[in-house]
Amino acid sequence: MQVIKMKGSDDTPKIILDKQNGLFEISGRSLPEDVAAFYEPILDWLDEYAETPNKKTVFEFKLEYFNTASSKLILDVLLKLEDMSDDGNEILVKWYFPDDDEDMEEAGEEYADIVEVPFEQVSYSID
Amino acid sequence: MANIEDKMESLGFVYEFYVKMKKNKINLAYEGEITHQITKAFTSLTESNMAKEEDYNSVQKKVFHVMVECLQNISKHAENRHSVVTSKDGRGIFMVSKGETEYNVTTGNIIGNDKILGLKKMLDNINSLDKMGLKKLYKQQMREGRLSDKGGAGLGFIDIARKTGEKLIFSFLTINESKSFFVLTSTISRLK
Numbered sequence: 001m002q003v004i005k006m007k008g009s010d011d012t013p014k015i016i017l018d019k020q021n022g023l024f025e026i027s028g029r030s031l032p033e034d035v036a037a038f039y040e041p042i043l044d045w046l047d048e049y050a051e052t053p054n055k056k057t058v059f060e061f062k063l064e065y066f067n068t069a070s071s072k073l074i075l076d077v078l079l080k081l082e083d084m085s086d087d088g089n090e091i092l093v094k095w096y097f098p099d100d101d102e103d104m105e106e107a108g109e110e111y112a113d114i115v116e117v118p119f120e121q122v123s124y125s126i127d
Numbered sequence: 128m129a130n131i132e133d134k135m136e137s138l139g140f141v142y143e144f145y146v147k148m149k150k151n152k153i154n155l156a157y158e159g160e161i162t163h164q165i166t167k168a169f170t171s172l173t174e175s176n177m178a179k180e181e182d183y184n185s186v187q188k189k190v191f192h193v194m195v196e197c198l199q200n201i202s203k204h205a206e207n208r209h210s211v212v213t214s215k216d217g218r219g220i221f222m223v224s225k226g227e228t229e230y231n232v233t234t235g236n237i238i239g240n241d242k243i244l245g246l247k248k249m250l251d252n253i254n255s256l257d258k259m260g261l262k263k264l265y266k267q268q269m270r271e272g273r274l275s276d277k278g279g280a281g282l283g284f285i286d287i288a289r290k291t292g293e294k295l296i297f298s299f300l301t302i303n304e305s306k307s308f309f310v311l312t313s314t315i316s317r318l319k
Contacts, residue, residue, distance in 0.1 A: 010167065065188070100185070103290065110265070
């Protein structure tokens with residue numbers, strides 16, 4: 001399957017979707033000019049991946065910032081993972097947040113409440 | 128072409144404007160189209176200013192959040208003064224002021240009078256809710272809301288209220304029978 005690798009910028013997140021190496025990551029900042037267009041290939045990729053997913057998928061979110069328009073698309077990504085989990089696949093979402101960022105921690109908690117998928121909150125420190 | 132007296136008068140206006148900005152502690156003021164580039168420029172400018180001021184990280188993040196949502200509101204929802212639409216981006220006024228204890232982010236833009244009722248209802252509802260109520264509303268809107276054609280999630284005002292913990296202060300000033308000027312101020316405490 002095709003690998004998606006996108007470098008992050010000051011308004012778009014870094015994306016890694018690599019089935020062969022089992023790497024699934026969205027990190028950095030997300031406030032793209034056109035959120036729907038930005039996330040479309042990611043959602044399409046996940047649709048294709050869902051047909052023959054790996055035995056276990058650990059999907060990592062390590063976001064510094066996202067705007068409200070992105071929050072809706074992040075939910076769409078999580079809902080795709082929920083579908084895969086419902087189909088009996090082993091899915092784990094890891095939600096990283098800086099240990100001093102309560103808002104990012106809370107955002108993770110809220111997503112965990114909304115979607116039914118194994119969800120792990122991981123705090124990290126930035127110096 | 129303007130004559131010398133007119134030009135001299137406009138120089139006087141520059142000083143008045145400067146004094147007013149100083150008095151109101153405005154450190155960023157803009158009127159015009161709000162494009163994605165403008166949003167990026169203003170947020171990064173404010174970010175580097177705040178870093179110099181050594182504001183708390185949490186305060187910097189909140190100001191950033193509020194600025195982005197406010198700017199995107201204008202860019203997506205503002206109507207043009209004239210009916211001929213020349214650009215896809217809305218225009219309006221955008222200001223950031225910094226006091227000893229708080230930042231204020233203010234936006235002003237033209238909206239159709241037919242939009243006032245719905246907008247006022249939404250803002251009054253947000254202002255009536257406490258922390259838990261806002262959290263519930265945010266989750267409900269995220270679950271049920273659809274992304275609009277303009278790329279809005281209907282979450283901006285709720286997010287501002289949650290991030291600031293303050294009421295949204297707003298007003299509608301009538302321009303004529305079809306349009307009004309919508310002003311909104313969000314306050315972010317500089318204390319942790």
